[in-house]
Amino acid sequence: MTKGRRIGSYIFLIIASIFSAFPLYWMLASATNKSTDVIAGKLIPGTYLLENWANLIKAQKVGLAMWNSFRYSILMTVISLFVCSLAGYGFEIYHTKGKDRVMAVVLLAMMVPFAATMIPLFQMFSSAGLLNTAAGFILPTISTPFLIMMFRQSARSFPHEMIDAARVDGLNEFQIFLQMFFPTMKSTYAAAMTITFMNAWNSYLWPKIIMTNGKSLTMPMLIANLKAGYVTDYGSLMLGVTLCSLPTIIVFFLLQKNFANGITGAVKG
Amino acid sequence: MAEKAKQLKNGYSLEKKENRTGWVFLAPAVLLIAVMSFYPMIRALLLSFQTGVGKSMSWTGLTNYIRMFKDKLFIQALGNTFLYLIIQVPIMLVLALILATMLNNKDLKCKGLFRTLIFLPCATSLVSYAIIFRSLFANDGFVNHLLMSIGLISQPVAWLTTTSTARFVIIFALIWRWTGYNMVFYLAGLQNIDYSVYEAAAIDGASPWTTFWKITAPLLKPTILLTAIMSTNGTLQLFDESVNLTAGGPANTTLTMSHYIYNLSFQGAPNFGYASALAFVILILVAILAFVQMKVGDTRD
Structure with a gap:
């Protein structure tokens, strides 16, 4: 690589990085500033955080929404990872008749847009009494073709000799899955966890449809509600937005390394 | 190769057992996709040929599809x-x-x-x-x-x-x-x-x-x-x-x-x-x- 080209690369990457990080920096800085300072273009962090917090909790039930979002997202992540990894493992390991045809149908579900299922799902869930419940929140997206595919892909690298040895040792099939597959596939689980938690936390359209009472409010719904009035209180608005973004950003940073490895595993093949 | 040999040795019963275990592992995910994606999709297709509110829906043929062009x-x-x-x-x-x-x-x-x-x-x-x-x-x-x-x-x-x-x-x-x-x-x-x-x-x-x-x-x-x-x-x-x-x-x-x-x-x-x-x-x-x-x-x- 010539020197000129290398400098070009650096300039491009630096611009892309600033462009990517600036809106988030602005969000954080604004959460600590008075609304009038935000409008005046103040970019350095201020000392107005506590006042913004007081205004925010006066306007909205932040604690409740945080609790709901965490509850729904963690529940979704645990159940979804279990169901999808079980299926991905099953698709790859067992010589089940017709499983390739079933897999093809499962992948077809990827093409079904949510708009095409949301109305019947709403009707089904309201007659089953699942509106405003955690079960209602998680059921439509527990099983996703993408995760099943990802786990199937990673099960491909799982040595069959280990399974045979475990069978000789007297482990049953489910124990093999739980005690052998689960611990060896940590990076796939970490990647799947990041994706599922983020999707659950960010989910907005479906909760907006089924969470009809104020008690089941989630964080994305809360910050979307924060726009009443002609004069926007940018300070408390950005504090709300920050609180809604921090959990997914933290999860991403904690699992970043595994996440990249997991995606590599899923793309390979 | 090793798998083939194993299957031959253990014969039919293992294959049958594997088949059953395989389906048990697939069942929750596949059922959920069927009930949460394909079934609602078919219901939406049926709904798209109907008009009305709540329980009083009635069939209208292609009216909805014709309406969208206008x-x-x-x-x-x-x-x-x-x-x-x-x-x-x-x-x-x-x-x-x-x-x-x-x-x-x-x-x-x-x-x-x-x-x-x-x-x-x-x-x-x-x-x-x-x-x-x-x-x-x-x-x-x-x-x-x-x-x-x-x-x-x-x-x-x-x-x-x-x-x-x-x-x-x-x-x-x-x-x-x-x-x-x-x-x-x-x-x-x-x-x-x-x-x-x-x-x-x-x-x-x-x-x-x-x-x-x-x-x-x-x-x-x-x-x-x-x-x-x-x-x-x-x-x-x-x-x-x-x-x-x-x-x-x-x-x-x-x-x-x-x-x-x-x-x-x-x-x-x-x-x-x-x-x-x-x-x-x-x-x-x-x-x-x-x-x-x-x-x-x-x-x-």
């Missing part, structure tokens, strides 16, 4: 969605490819830092980034403040209440949110290409342009296809941005199809029949575009 708002939403698709998806994928190619260079320093920063937007919640961009581009927002202070404009631009600029802001925001996401897929794909191929090409004096078209593009094709299908799928289903960034305005010129379907179903008097017909149009578009992309992806083999 529905100016639907045609507007369809046009808006395709505008986003045609402009935003190619720009984003090309940018992601360029960034991934640059970051794949072994001699580059601070690779991890660049990668993390560029991926950061994808860790932001969808509603959050829509609100951040709405605030940045507000009349009293930071973008106007910046442009005025460097003297590019003399008075605030009404970004979100003018059709062309509102569309620009949505496309700009989408590129911001999703470029890093696609980049991660390309970086993963590039890791499967042996780096010595690039070194050999460099020794042979190949320009980056030639290297990209002769080595990277053909080998990354499956990944590019995957990201193209995912992005198309996502764009056709845009909702959060339309609702929270521009509220579909001004005068519905940024309204997306999913937003319109939501309004028809859950705002004011619900019209499940007509909304389902529109939802089926999205489904058919997703299927057609995925099919076309797979065909295009195939012929170059």
Whole structure:
């Protein structure tokens, strides 16, 4: 690589990085500033955080929404990872008749847009009494073709000799899955966890449809509600937005390394 | 080989047992997909031939499908969605490819830092980034403040209440949110290409342009296809941005199809029949575009 080209690369990457990080920096800085300072273009962090917090909790039930979002997202992540990894493992390991045809149908579900299922799902869930419940929140997206595919892909690298040895040792099939597959596939689980938690936390359209009472409010719904009035209180608005973004950003940073490895595993093949 | 021998040795009973265990492992996931995706899809298809509210639905044949051709708002939403698709998806994928190619260079320093920063937007919640961009581009927002202070404009631009600029802001925001996401897929794909191929090409004096078209593009094709299908799928289903960034305005010129379907179903008097017909149009578009992309992806083999 010539020197000129290398400098070009650096300039491009630096611009892309600033462009990517600036809106988030602005969000954080604004959460600590008075609304009038935000409008005046103040970019350095201020000392107005506590006042913004007081205004925010006066306007909205932040604690409740945080609790709901965490509850729904963690529940979704645990159940979804279990169901999808079980299926991905099953698709790859067992010589089940017709499983390739079933897999093809499962992948077809990827093409079904949510708009095409949301109305019947709403009707089904309201007659089953699942509106405003955690079960209602998680059921439509527990099983996703993408995760099943990802786990199937990673099960491909799982040595069959280990399974045979475990069978000789007297482990049953489910124990093999739980005690052998689960611990060896940590990076796939970490990647799947990041994706599922983020999707659950960010989910907005479906909760907006089924969470009809104020008690089941989630964080994305809360910050979307924060726009009443002609004069926007940018300070408390950005504090709300920050609180809604921090959990997914933290999860991403904690699992970043595994996440990249997991995606590599899923793309390979 | 080992598997075959094992099967022969243990004979029929093991195969039968494996078959049963296999189905037990698949059952929860497959059943959930059937009940939560395919069954509602069929119900939506049936609904799309009906009209009325709640329990008093009646069959109307193709009325809903005929109605949409005269529905100016639907045609507007369809046009808006395709505008986003045609402009935003190619720009984003090309940018992601360029960034991934640059970051794949072994001699580059601070690779991890660049990668993390560029991926950061994808860790932001969808509603959050829509609100951040709405605030940045507000009349009293930071973008106007910046442009005025460097003297590019003399008075605030009404970004979100003018059709062309509102569309620009949505496309700009989408590129911001999703470029890093696609980049991660390309970086993963590039890791499967042996780096010595690039070194050999460099020794042979190949320009980056030639290297990209002769080595990277053909080998990354499956990944590019995957990201193209995912992005198309996502764009056709845009909702959060339309609702929270521009509220579909001004005068519905940024309204997306999913937003319109939501309004028809859950705002004011619900019209499940007509909304389902529109939802089926999205489904058919997703299927057609995925099919076309797979065909295009195939012929170059």
